[in-house]
Amino acid sequence: xxxxxxxxxxxxxxxxxxxxxxxxxxxxxxxxxxxxxxxxxxxxxxxxxxxxxxxxxxxxxxxxxxxxxxxxxxxxxxxxxxxxxxxxxxxxxxxxxxxxxxxxxxxxxxxxxxxxxxxxxxxxxxxxxxxxxxxxxxxxxxxxxxxxxxxxxxxxxxxxxxxxxxxxxxxxxxxxxxxxxxxxxxxx
Amino acid sequence: xxxxxxxxxxxxxxxxxxxxxxxxxxxxxxxxxxxxxxxxxxxxxxxxxxxxxxxxxxxxxxxxxxxxxxxxxxxxxxxxxxxxxxxxxxxxxxxxxxxxxxxxxxxxxxxxxxxxxxxxxxxxxxxxxxxxxxxxxxxxxxxxxxxxxxxxxxxxxxxxxxxxxxxxxxxxxxxxxxxxxxxxxxxxxxxxxxxxxxxxxxxxxxxxxxxxxxxxxxxxx
Numbered sequence: 001x002x003x004x005x006x007x008x009x010x011x012x013x014x015x016x017x018x019x020x021x022x023x024x025x026x027x028x029x030x031x032x033x034x035x036x037x038x039x040x041x042x043x044x045x046x047x048x049x050x051x052x053x054x055x056x057x058x059x060x061x062x063x064x065x066x067x068x069x070x071x072x073x074x075x076x077x078x079x080x081x082x083x084x085x086x087x088x089x090x091x092x093x094x095x096x097x098x099x100x101x102x103x104x105x106x107x108x109x110x111x112x113x114x115x116x117x118x119x120x121x122x123x124x125x126x127x128x129x130x131x132x133x134x135x136x137x138x139x140x141x142x143x144x145x146x147x148x149x150x151x152x153x154x155x156x157x158x159x160x161x162x163x164x165x166x167x168x169x170x171x172x173x174x175x176x177x178x179x180x181x182x183x184x185x186x187x188x
Numbered sequence: 189x190x191x192x193x194x195x196x197x198x199x200x201x202x203x204x205x206x207x208x209x210x211x212x213x214x215x216x217x218x219x220x221x222x223x224x225x226x227x228x229x230x231x232x233x234x235x236x237x238x239x240x241x242x243x244x245x246x247x248x249x250x251x252x253x254x255x256x257x258x259x260x261x262x263x264x265x266x267x268x269x270x271x272x273x274x275x276x277x278x279x280x281x282x283x284x285x286x287x288x289x290x291x292x293x294x295x296x297x298x299x300x301x302x303x304x305x306x307x308x309x310x311x312x313x314x315x316x317x318x319x320x321x322x323x324x325x326x327x328x329x330x331x332x333x334x335x336x337x338x339x340x341x342x343x344x345x346x347x348x349x350x351x352x353x354x355x356x357x358x359x360x361x362x363x364x365x366x367x368x369x370x371x372x373x374x375x376x377x378x379x380x381x382x383x384x385x386x387x388x389x390x391x392x393x394x395x396x397x398x399x400x401x402x403x404x405x406x407x408x409x
Contacts, residue, residue, distance in 0.1 A: 029336055029374045036335035042398075045335065067203040074199035081195060104191040120193065124200030131205050143209040147198050154333060157341070158212050160364060186189060 005068040012060035031076045037149040038080040048079045107178040298405040308383040321408035330402040336373035350378040358385040
């Protein structure tokens with residue numbers, strides 16, 4: 001039986017351990033896909049997904065997310081990126097994740113500013129504002145690439161576009177983001 | 189600030205934007221789908237019209253001859269009419285048998301030359317694949333996606349009847365009307381269900397599909 005999000009969150013708040021199995025049933029494949037896109041190793045993916053459940057258990061309460069799916073995917077993204085960094089600290093892996101991070105570096109050229117929690121929240125607000133100003137297609141392509149870490153081939157397949165089209169959209173949107181970050185003082 | 193910080197800041201992207209990105213339909217897809225349905229409907233009407241007109245014209249031509257022969261003895265003309273009717277009936281039966289025969293065949297599916305048991309859906313998409321297989325086998329080089337499926341684009345006109353499904357391991361689906369996929373873990377999306385692999389455990393199926401090179405062959409047998 002698949003529960004609604006609020007029912008699963010209530011199980012966490014009641015400290016009912018069945019919350020984990022319900023979460024796994026409903027969002028296991030989704031979180032696995034997020035981890036897979038970053039790590040491409042089944043063992044590492046499973047480890048990150050299991051750690052996601054542990055982090056979710058430890059954070060609810062006090063957290064009470066409205067959209068459990070994206071609350072979990074944020075945890076999985078962070079854990080997967082940290083795992084990726086640990087495994088690839090010595091060398092460039094050359095995989096999709098490296099390429100995605102290199103593309104994001106383009107938006108930062110010479111970045112400034114301390115990395116504080118306050119600035120991180122401000123940055124999220126700026127990103128949402130930037131996304132809101134994009135066309136629907138540009139926004140979808142940007143999010144599939146930089147949130148879900150999908151390859152340009154996968155994005156092209158998803159939206160019935162050519163890969164060239166996808167790359168052009170990504171290049172344009174990165175340039176727009178770079179301009180906004182410069183205007184907001186995150187980049188010189 | 190590093191790229192990792194920008195990457196992590198995206199965790200706060202508005203949920204409505206994230207949900208929107210999971211919708212594969214776009215305006216262009218909708219227009220292509222409508223165009224596809226119109227073409228299929230037009231072809232179906234044309235085929236029905238041909239199917240009705242040709243046998244009728246054939247029977248009408250033969251009955252004109254029978255009418256001319258009615259000046260002969262009554263016995264001879266009766267025999268001629270009887271022969272014409274039974275021949276027409278035989279032609280009809282033959283026609284029906286021909287049109288039904290390919291749908292009586294089964295599609296066999298091979299993964300890397302290994303036969304797997306499949307229970308196929310009884311729908312337009314599966315029938316369309318059977319019609320294509322009459323002209324020869326289909327071989328697909330599959331690519332992995334998302335850690336839950338292997339897929340390949342198919343360059344065929346298959347009528348899609350997509351609905352939001354939670355597809356499970358073993359499900360065979362059509363996606364976007366032009367992508368053939370086999371799942372080895374569950375996923376929810378807009379699919380046309382084609383069939384289900386059975387007699388294989390999830391582990392056995394994963395072992396077959398989580399390979400660098402996966403080839404799927406479809407045959408009419």
